[in-house]
Amino acid sequence: MRQAKRLWAALCPTLITVLLGGCLGGAPDAKKSFDAPLEGLTQAQRGAFILGDAAFNRMFTAETGLGPVFNAPSCSSCHVRDGRGHPAFRVTRFGLGDPTSAASFDYLLDLGGPQLQNRAIVGYLPESLPDLPGVVTSSRIAPQLAGLGLIEAIDDTEILSRADPDDLDGDGISGRPNYVVPPPFFVANPTNSTTFDGRYLGRFGWKATGINLVQQVALDYHDNIGITSDRLPTDLTNPIVGPTGGDPAPDPEISAATVQNVAFYLSVLRPPSRRDETDAEVVQGEGLFTQLGCASCHVPELRTSKKAAIELLRDKPVPLYSDLLLHDMGPDLADNYPEGDATGREFRTPPLWGLGIIKSTQGGRAFYLHDGRTSDLREVIKVHGGEAERSRTAFFELSETEKDALIAFLKSL
Amino acid sequence: MRNLYTSTFGHETRFAACLGALWLTLVVAVPARAQLTQLVHDAIAQKGKPTTTHKPAPTTTHKPAPTTTNKPAPTTTHKPAPAPAPTTKPVEPKKGRPTLKAPTKPAPKPNPDLRGGIYDRPYIYRTEKKGFGFAIGGYTEMLGRYSVIDGVSDGFHFEARRLNLFIYSKLAHFMRLTAEVELAHGTKVTLQTALLDILILPYINVRAGIFLVPIGRFNLSHDAPRYDIIDRPLVATKLIPSTYADVGVGIFGAFRLTSGFTFSYEIYVHNGLGPGVVGGSAEGTRLVEGRTENLFALNPNGSPAISGRLGFRFPFGVELGLSGYTGIYNAYTVKGFTVDGKRRLSIVAFDFIVVWRALTVRGEAAYALISVPESLRELYATRQFGAYVDVSWTFWAGKLWFTKLSKFNIIARGDWIDLNIGKHKTTGQDIGDENLRITVGVAWRPVSQTSIRLAYQQNWLFDAIKNRGRSSAVQLGVATYF
Numbered sequence: 055m056r057q058a059k060r061l062w063a064a065l066c067p068t069l070i071t072v073l074l075g076g077c078l079g080g081a082p083d084a085k086k087s088f089d090a091p092l093e094g095l096t097q098a099q100r101g102a103f104i105l106g107d108a109a110f111n112r113m114f115t116a117e118t119g120l121g122p123v124f125n126a127p128s129c130s131s132c133h134v135r136d137g138r139g140h141p142a143f144r145v146t147r148f149g150l151g152d153p154t155s156a157a158s159f160d161y162l163l164d165l166g167g168p169q170l171q172n173r174a175i176v177g178y179l180p181e182s183l184p185d186l187p188g189v190v191t192s193s194r195i196a197p198q199l200a201g202l203g204l205i206e207a208i209d210d211t212e213i214l215s216r217a218d219p220d221d222l223d224g225d226g227i228s229g230r231p232n233y234v235v236p237p238p239f240f241v242a243n244p245t246n247s248t249t250f251d252g253r254y255l256g257r258f259g260w261k262a263t264g265i266n267l268v269q270q271v272a273l274d275y276h277d278n279i280g281i282t283s284d285r286l287p288t289d290l291t292n293p294i295v296g297p298t299g300g301d302p303a304p305d306p307e308i309s310a311a312t313v314q315n316v317a318f319y320l321s322v323l324r325p326p327s328r329r330d331e332t333d334a335e336v337v338q339g340e341g342l343f344t345q346l347g348c349a350s351c352h353v354p355e356l357r358t359s360k361k362a363a364i365e366l367l368r369d370k371p372v373p374l375y376s377d378l379l380l381h382d383m384g385p386d387l388a389d390n391y392p393e394g395d396a397t398g399r400e401f402r403t404p405p406l407w408g409l410g411i412i413k414s415t416q417g418g419r420a421f422y423l424h425d426g427r428t429s430d431l432r433e434v435i436k437v438h439g440g441e442a443e444r445s446r447t448a449f450f451e452l453s454e455t456e457k458d459a460l461i462a463f464l465k466s467l
Numbered sequence: 468m469r470n471l472y473t474s475t476f477g478h479e480t481r482f483a484a485c486l487g488a489l490w491l492t493l494v495v496a497v498p499a500r501a502q503l504t505q506l507v508h509d510a511i512a513q514k515g516k517p518t519t520t521h522k523p524a525p526t527t528t529h530k531p532a533p534t535t536t537n538k539p540a541p542t543t544t545h546k547p548a549p550a551p552a553p554t555t556k557p558v559e560p561k562k563g564r565p566t567l568k569a570p571t572k573p574a575p576k577p578n579p580d581l582r583g584g585i586y587d588r589p590y591i592y593r594t595e596k597k598g599f600g601f602a603i604g605g606y607t608e609m610l611g612r613y614s615v616i617d618g619v620s621d622g623f624h625f626e627a628r629r630l631n632l633f634i635y636s637k638l639a640h641f642m643r644l645t646a647e648v649e650l651a652h653g654t655k656v657t658l659q660t661a662l663l664d665i666l667i668l669p670y671i672n673v674r675a676g677i678f679l680v681p682i683g684r685f686n687l688s689h690d691a692p693r694y695d696i697i698d699r700p701l702v703a704t705k706l707i708p709s710t711y712a713d714v715g716v717g718i719f720g721a722f723r724l725t726s727g728f729t730f731s732y733e734i735y736v737h738n739g740l741g742p743g744v745v746g747g748s749a750e751g752t753r754l755v756e757g758r759t760e761n762l763f764a765l766n767p768n769g770s771p772a773i774s775g776r777l778g779f780r781f782p783f784g785v786e787l788g789l790s791g792y793t794g795i796y797n798a799y800t801v802k803g804f805t806v807d808g809k810r811r812l813s814i815v816a817f818d819f820i821v822v823w824r825a826l827t828v829r830g831e832a833a834y835a836l837i838s839v840p841e842s843l844r845e846l847y848a849t850r851q852f853g854a855y856v857d858v859s860w861t862f863w864a865g866k867l868w869f870t871k872l873s874k875f876n877i878i879a880r881g882d883w884i885d886l887n888i889g890k891h892k893t894t895g896q897d898i899g900d901e902n903l904r905i906t907v908g909v910a911w912r913p914v915s916q917t918s919i920r921l922a923y924q925q926n927w928l929f930d931a932i933k934n935r936g937r938s939s940a941v942q943l944g945v946a947t948y949f
Contacts, residue, residue: 113748113749113750114749115746115747115748115749116746120749126846127749127846128749131931134930134932134934135934140891140894140932141891141893141894142845142891142892142893142894142898142931142932143932144893172842173842173843173846174840174842174843175746176742176745176746176797176807176840176843177806177807180842414934415934416932416934417896417899417932417933417934418933418934418935419896421894426893
C-alpha cells in the first residue's frame with residue numbers, strides 16, 4: 055500500500071509537468087495583432103521580412119549609435135508590436151509663428167526644432183523647449199504601422215480623386231492634398247510620382263508629411279533614435295552643445311540594406327482584420343456611420359494601384375476608413391503647428407482600421423487621437439470640429455442605443 | 468538639486484579608508500592572531516568545561532554534497548589554526564591527586580563559510596600531506612529545451628550551458644586558495660573565483676583576489692547541481708547580476724552567540740559595477756551590463772564599491788542573510804576631466820533557507836536604487852525589485868534499480884521581478900518591465916551530487932507600457948558535480 059502511494063507520488067508531479075508542458079499556448083490571434091505578415095509572401099520575401107523585423111526591434115545603445123539626442127532607443131519602443139504608440143513615448147514638435155502657413159512659420163532649427171529630442175545618451179545634454187514667448191508645441195503618439203504597404207500602393211490619382219479643396223460639391227467637406235518638399239535622398243515610387251510645384255503628395259503621418267516608406271524609415275531612424283544611414287549620414291546634435299560631438303559609433307550607423315529591409319517589413323505587414331462584422335449592433339452602427347457623414351472623410355475603402363512595386367499588393371482593396379487627405383478639424387483638435395500644406399487646424403484623416411484593438415499595444419488601455427489624450431471614443435467624437443462638426447452634432451442627437459451601436463462598429467474595425 | 472545618491476565623501480577619503488582597512492586587517496590582525504588564540508584557549512582551560520554543549524552548526528545537513536562516493540567538501544577542513552606553543556611552561560598536575568579534567572571535546576568552532584558556498588563542494592580528487600592540501604573538482608550542466616514565445620516556437624534545442632572547474636589548495640594551516648573557471652556554452656571562458664584566504668580566527672579572516680560578491684545567497688551558492696530547477700532565479704540574474712565576481716579585498720568571520728545560533732559576516736571593497744548599468748542595454752537599467760569585460764583589471768571610476776553580508780544560522784537548518792552593495796557605477800572623470808555627476812548604485816538583499824526533514828524552502832528578495840540622469844528616467848529605472856521562493860520536497864528516497872540511494876524531489880518556484888518601479892509621467896500608469904514566472908517540475912537524484920530534472924516554466928512578461936506577453940518552456944536537464 056505504501057509502495058503504491060509512493061508510486062503515485064512520483065507519477066503525479068511528472069504527469070502534471072507533462073500536461074502543463076502541453077499547454078504551451080497557441081499562436082496569437084492574427085485578427086487581434088498588428089505584427090503579422092501578409093499571406094502569400096514568397097520564401098525570399100519571408101527572409102526579408104524576418105531581417106526587417108529584427109532591425110525594427112533592434113535596441114540601440116550609445117555604442118551602437120543611439121543619439122546623442124533621441125526620443126526612443128528603437129523603432130519598436132514607440133511603435134510597440136507595430137501598433138499605435140503609448141503617450142509615454144510621444145514626440146513633441148515645436149516652433150513659432152503663424153499657424154496657418156508653413157512658409158511663415160519658424161521651426162526654430164537653430165534651437166533644436168522641429169522635433170524635441172528630450173533624451174540623450176549618458177554624458178550628453180538633451181534638448182529642451184526654448185524659453186521663448188509664443189512657442190507652439192504639438193505632441194504626437196506614434197501611429198500604427200500595419201497595412202502601411204497597402205497605403206503606399208494606393209496611386210496618387212486614387213487619393214487626389216477625392217480631393218475637393220474648395221468644396222465645390224458643397225457638402226462641407228473639403229479634403230486637401232498635402233504636397234511636401236521631399237528630402238534630397240528621396241526616390242519616387244511608381245505609385246507616388248505625382249508632383250506639384252516640385253513637391254510630392256504626402257500620405258503618411260498625422261499630417262501626411264511622409265511620401266513613401268523608405269523616406270519615412272530613414273527620417274525616423276535619424277530624428278527619433280539618432281541613427282545615421284547613408285541617406286542621412288550626420289548625427290543629430292543639440293545645437294546648444296554645438297555641431298560636434300555625438301555618440302561613439304562611426305557613421306553611417308546602419309546600412310542602406312537595413313533601411314530597405316525595414317521599409318519592406320512595414321510594407322508587408324498585414325492590415326488589421328474586422329471582428330464581429332456580422333453582429334446586429336455593429337451592422338446598425340456601420341449604417342449610422344455612413345448616414346451621419348463620417349464616411350465622407352473616413353472613406354471605407356480605397357484600392358491599390360496595378361503598378362505597385364510589390365506584386366502581392368497590386369489591385370487590392372484597402373479597407374482603411376480614410377481618404378488620406380487633410381481636413382480642418384476645428385479648434386479642439388488644432389495643434390497650431392503647420393507642416394507642408396497642412397495648417398495648424400488640419401490633420402490627415404487617420405485610418406480607423408485596427409481602432410478596436412489598439413489597446414492591445416497600449417498596455418490594455420486605448421489612447422486615441424494624435425496626442426493620445428483620451429481613452430473614450432465619445433470624447434474623441436466630441437472634439438471633432440471644423441469639417442466634422444456636422445457629423446459630430448448628428449452623433450450627439452442619436453439615441454443612446456444608436457450611439458452604442460456606432461461605438462460598437464468603431465470597435466469592430 | 469543635490470543628488471541623493473551622490474557620495475558625500477571625497478575620492479581621497481575613500482582611498483585612504485580602503486588603505487586603512489587593508490592595513491588593519493593585514494598588519495594588525497595577523498600578528499594578533501596568535502595572542503587572541505592563546506587568550507581563547509586559556510579562557511576555555513580556566514573554565515574547565517566546554518562553553519557550549521549543543522550540536523555543531525548544521526553545516527552538514529545540506530545534502531547536495533556527496534555522502535556516498537566523494538569525500539566531504541572542505542567546509543570542515545577550515546579549522547582555526549592550532550594554538551601556538553605557550554611561552555611559559557604549563558603547570559603539570561600532580562600525580563595521585565584528583566584534578567579537574569580538561570575539556571576533551573571543545574565546542575565546535577563557528578564556521579564562517581557559507582553552507583553551499585565555494586568551500587562546500589565535492590571534489591573529484593583530494594590529497595593532503597604534511598599540512599598542505601590540494602583538491603580539484605567541477606560541475607557541468609546541460610539541457611534540452613522546447614519553448615514557445617507568444618505562441619511561436621523555434622523548436623527544440625540542446626544547450627551545453629556550462630562546465631566549471633575549481634581547484635582548492637591549502638597552502639598552510641592558516642592559508643588557502645581557491646579558483647574557479649567557467650566555460651559557458653562551450654566558448655566563453657570566465658574566471659569566477661581566484662582568491663586567497665588568510666585564516667586568522669573564526670571571527671576574523673582576510674580574503675583577497677577575485678571573489679563572489681556577497682549580494683544575496685544565490686550569487687554565493689549558485690552551482691547548478693545544488694538546485695533542481697534548471698533556470699536561475701530572475702532576481703539573481705536580472706537584478707543581482709549572478710554570477711557576479713569582482714576583485715578586491717575584505718574580511719569575514721563567524722561568531723557563535725548562543726547555543727545553536729551563529730552569526731557570520733563578510734565585508735569587502737572591490738572595483739564595483741561599471742557604467743553599463745545605465746546605457747549598456749537599451750531595454751532599460753540592467754545591472755548585469757555593469758559587469759564590464761575588464762572588471763578585474765580596472766575600476767571604471769576609481770571609487771571602490773563596498774559590499775557585505777550578515778548571516779544568521781539558527782537551529783533546525785534555518786539560515787537568514789542580509790546583504791548590501793553600494794558604489795559609484797559611472798565614469799564621472801576621464802583623465803582628470805569631470806564629465807558627469809557621480810551616480811550611485813545601491814542594492815539591499817534578504818535571503819533565507821529552511822531545511823526541515825525532506826523539505827527545503829529558500830528564497831531571496833532584492834531592492835536596487837540607481838541614480839539615473841534626469842532625461843533618461845522612466846526609460847531607465849531608478850528602482851528595481853525582485854524576489855523568488857522555491858520549494859523542494861523529497862517525496863521518495865531509497866534503492867532504485869541500479870542505484871543505491873535515489874531521491875525524487877518535487878520542485879516549485881515562484882519568481883517576480885520589476886525592473887522599473889515607477890509611474891509614467893504622461894499617464895500616471897505604472898511602468899512595466901516586469902516578469903512573473905512559475906516553474907514546477909520533478910527531479911531525480913540517482914546520487915546526491917547529480918540532478919536529472921524535468922520542469923515546466925510559464926512566464927508572464929510585461930513591457931514598459933505593460934503589454935503582456937507570454938512564454939513557456941519545457942526543460943529536461945542534468946547537472947552534476949564531478
